[in-house]
Amino acid sequence: MYSLGIDTGGTNTDSVLVDPLTKQLVGYGKAPTTHYNLAVGIENSISDLLSSTELKKPIGMVSLSTTLATNSIVEAKAREVCLILIGHPPRKEWDELPAKFVRVIGGKFDELGREEEPLDIDALDPILEEVDAHVEGYAASGYFGVRNPSHEQRVKEYIQSRTGKPVVCGHEFTAQLGLYERSVTAALNAGLIPVINELLDSVKQSLARFGISAPLYVVKGDGAIVSEAVAREHPIETVYSGPAASAVGGFHLTGRRDALVMDIGGTTTDVVELVDGMPKVIPDGAIVGGLKTRVRAIDAITFGFGGDSLIEVGDTIKVGPERAVPLKEFELAELIRRTGAVSFYVRRSAEGNEVLTNDVVGCTYSRDELSQMLRRRRIERVALTPSDILCHRGLLDGNVESVRAALEVMAERTGTDVEQLTERIEGAIMDALSRNVRYRGEWIVGIGAPAPQFVPALATTLNKHHVVPEHCEVANAFGAAVCSIMESVDIVVSRLWEMEQEEEQYIVHTPTETLVYEKLLDAIHAAVDIAKQLAIERAIRAGAASPEVKTERRDHVVMIDNTRFFLRSVITAKATGKAAPLAVEKLRDPKNV
Incomplete structure (x- = not known):
């Protein structure tokens, strides 16, 4: 079978057919990006591909890299939403929140996830009566919501039962503290759901016109892909989808594990650093349209230079x-x-x-x-x-x-x-x-149609080695076609500090509940098991078959009178795997029998 990769760039929309077993490009097509309706350019690109390529195998999966989420935020085209802040009003120092309506209701936890103030669920009724006719979705973000998500979950269930509209919670994207960043992320995601739904519906209709019924995946901002269902729920995770696909394509076309990938397009240039074959990721969350989020995305620099x-x-x-x-x-x-x-x-x-x-x-x-x-x-x-x-x-x-x-x-x-x-x-x-390139490494990988003309001279200017691979003009779409699935889960283990406390206690903060243990090792083991299970479940829902999972532990301690005191530990589980259609194809390969 073939993997069909599609990339909607600022100037052109590219589509490629790739043999997933050999990573060989079978054919490609190009068409101008139609910004008034991205699906038109996608359909034209696929038509160009299929008119010039002989299909010897069926198309088993489609993977889409799109600038839609990023552009919708930057151009303020996301839909109107209402943000429900639980337990804390907006702070004066916060930048403007990306929601038409921001409302505050009672309910609060402390940093260990213990309830300090009960949730005022009845306060939602007048809010819904006021705003529901004017919004297409809701976001809920609570004070210490990542330490105990129960208030956010109850608000989500209540609003969905009353309105039937999408509701997004801040704890769904991160285990990190930061009420502002979580609120921004949830509100942006809620506003993007109708936008991404329209695009994916149009793309599926276009694919159907070509007789393509393969499952659809979308490239995330960290260089992994997710199933259509997950992309519809969490479209905010597709910001920087384009540069991420560029970096993955640059790696797979050159084999350079440590390099600076420069994707020179018609409108902009994206610069992404590869570290051991993976795009470098912003640890605390991407900044999108000037707003700080908790979205895991690549550390990309984009500037206004291109062939056009x-x-x-x-x-x-x-x-x-x-x-x-x-x-x-x-x-x-x-x-x-x-x-x-x-x-x-x-x-x-x-x-x-x-x-x-x-x-x-x-x-x-x-x-x-x-x-x-x-x-x-x-x-x-x-x-x-x-x-x-x-x-x-x-x-x-x-x-x-x-x-x-x-x-x-x-x-x-x-x-x-x-x-x-x-x-x-x-x-x-x-x-x-x-002037936009700051890189201490040795290699520059040039991709994009103008790369063969510009990158060699740039490398000479910067005293770097360079490589411009074959098919550099469709490297983004190639990257989309060969991306894998990776889902990560963070579980925090906190120590319960009380002056009158006789026995030590440790709290495991999961995305659904808080668990208390008397011994640290018991809490750590429980956190590892839960993180692994959740990561595997998320990877499978993202479309992976038989994902593999690895964990790491980061302890936070303080020194008091030359004695180390444990504060908390963060357990991270990462589940990785091939998309299910690719995994099935690999099993069919005689070399793997």
């Missing part, structure tokens, strides 16, 4: 972060030489593309109308880009005369010649790349 970055030439040369359609895509040489203009607009429609001058656009649309059209990409700016410079150098196909005409006009305005101007622009391009 806008180049502005004046006393200085600016590259990006704005995007433009390259001049090389159109026959513009005559228009450029006649008018002296070097930037235009293109209006997209079902009938085709229409190039418009700035004057025509200014007379046709108001500033607000133009801004909305640009945001929806119904109209796009056409101007000089790094891709045009590559075309001028003979490294990319395109209308070289359009590019040459623009460079001639710009050179004349700046009092130089075309060659000198081109060299200045190339220096500015390299500066835009190198």
Whole structure:
């Protein structure tokens, strides 16, 4: 069977067929990303793939890498939700919470998970009467909710029974303290559920039109994949899905276990460090749209440089972060030489593309109308880009005369010649790349369509080794196709400190209850067993077959009068495995019999 990997990037949507046993790419397709409806670009990409690839095996699974969650947060396109804070009002120092309605009800635990204030469940009735008609989901986050989640669980059950709408709890994503971060994570997730549901429904409809009924997986922000069902419940975990797929693809295409993966796309460049073959992960949670979360995601740097970055030439040369359609895509040489203009607009429609001058656009649309059209990409700016410079150098196909005409006009305005101007622009391009790279290692892995042209020169500038693998232009989709499943669970064991206490007691804080033990080793053993079981259950629900689990223990102690006192221990269980369709295929391989 084949694994179908799909990546929706800022400029293009790529799809690949991969043989999961050999990790060989069988075929690939490309299509422009349709931001008004991502499913259209996905369907066009799959159509391009299937029209040029002979299917010798059935498609056994589909894995999707998508920027939808990240972009929805950054562009404030998540749906309206109500955040219920249990036991604590918003603090003055908190940044704005991502919820249209924030309401507080009574109920509180202490740091050991003991109830200090009972839950005021009746306070939910007037809140629901007030807000339910205006929201599409709810989030619940309680004071020390990770030490005892029972209040959050009761609120979730109550709201679901009354409204039937999705409810997300802060303890579902982390065992770490931090009421603000957990509240942000829960609220963002609640707002993303309708958004991800619409995308996955559309993707499944598109797949059905091609006769593809294979199970659907989604790439998470840590480089693992999850089943469609889990992605629908926890879409916040798919933030940075694109850069994560890039890093995985860079590793599998090169075998470099320790390297800096640079994915140079049309709009942005993503930089991710590989450590022992895995993307480096932010330990305390990702920052998304300026909001601190408790989402496990890769430590990625994304900046506005790509093959389609806008180049502005004046006393200085600016590259990006704005995007433009390259001049090389159109026959513009005559228009450029006649008018002296070097930037235009293109209006997209079902009938085709229409190039418009700035004057025509200014007379046709108001500033607000133009801004909305640009945001929806119904109209796009056409101007000089790094891709045009590559075309001028003979490294990319395109209308070289359009590019040459623009460079001639710009050179004349700046009092130089075309060659000198081109060299200045190339220096500015390299500066835009190198100033965003800080890496002490030796190897740079370049992926993305422009990587073969830019990464070798960048590596020389930074005195690094480099490798640009075959199929680098579809490395993201390849990474999506070969990702594995990994689910982790943290269980905290706390020591109960009481002055009048005669016997030691240790509390195990699980996602469903708190357990008390008199001996530390008993508590640790229980925590390990529970963590392993939960990790395996989550991995299986994420789509893994026969996951393997490993645990680690981190103790926190204090020194008092040269004596070590145990405070708490964090038990982490990680369950990993292949997606079920891949595991079945491996069993069928004669080499494994």
